[in-house]
Amino acid sequence: MESTPRALYAHIIIKLLQGPIYSDEKNLWRDLMAWQSPVWEHFAKFGIELSIHETDGFARIIQPEAEENEENPLPRLMRKQTMTYEATLLCVILREILEEFDVVMEGSKLFLTQKEIKERIELFYKDQTNKSKLWKDLSKPINNLVNIGILKLSREDITNRDNNQYEVKRIIKALVTNDKLEEIKTKLQNHVNTVQQ
Known part of the structure; x- marks a missing residue:
């Protein structure tokens, strides 16, 4: 079986799945800015939004809440954390x-x-x-x-x-x-x- 070539922005996808990317992570931030369209498209396929806050210097992914009447809601990727x-x-x-x-x-x-x-x-x-x-x-x-x-x-x-x-x-x-x-x-x-x- 032929191996699928790895996307040039794979490291950005993995990092965003781990948590936010901050602008002081200079190399990652630069790569995110350069590849934001394909990264956005990648996550959009799974119903996840890429949210970039350039002013505050961070980017993260968000999973919107499922609509009440949605037939096949997606499972939650990110768990909600309750705080004391x-x-x-x-x-x-x-x-x-x-x-x-x-x-x-x-x-x-x-x-x-x-x-x-x-x-x-x-x-x-x-x-x-x-x-x-x-x-x-x-x-x-x-x-x-x-x-x-x-x-x-x-x-x-x-x-x-x-x-x-x-x-x-x-x-x-x-x-x-x-x-x-x-x-x-x-x-x-x-x-x-x-x-x-």
Whole structure:
């Protein structure tokens, strides 16, 4: 059996199946820009969209939701991930910090230390008396967001993890749109109101 020649853009397809491509991955980004039409066509055959955000410097693939009356819906390629209350809260906080940052430093990368992240999120836990336990617990949602690619560890300090530095990846703007941000904030507020009653 004759072997099928490999597509020149195969590495881009594989990388997108693994996760987003960022503009700081210079060679991959250049290749994506050069081959975006055949890459788009390749994914379109499977009902998947190639989404390129040049301004924010990332590209990803999206599988649209199946229509309610669709006869043969496609199986999900990408699983939906449910996040804890704390991870969702952290997403909202990071999204708002990025908005504030972009007003002053548009187009630059946003870096935050673990301590800075914790200081922002602890404002929502005013009733906590054991601060060391709170800060230890807040490491979990930070790690959660690292695992799903919203945060990227850029500098590690093994002697004091609070000095660990993270880049807030701009994909958070696609994952948490302005509409979604307002919806999540409303749900979080309702959750807080219920807990306080």
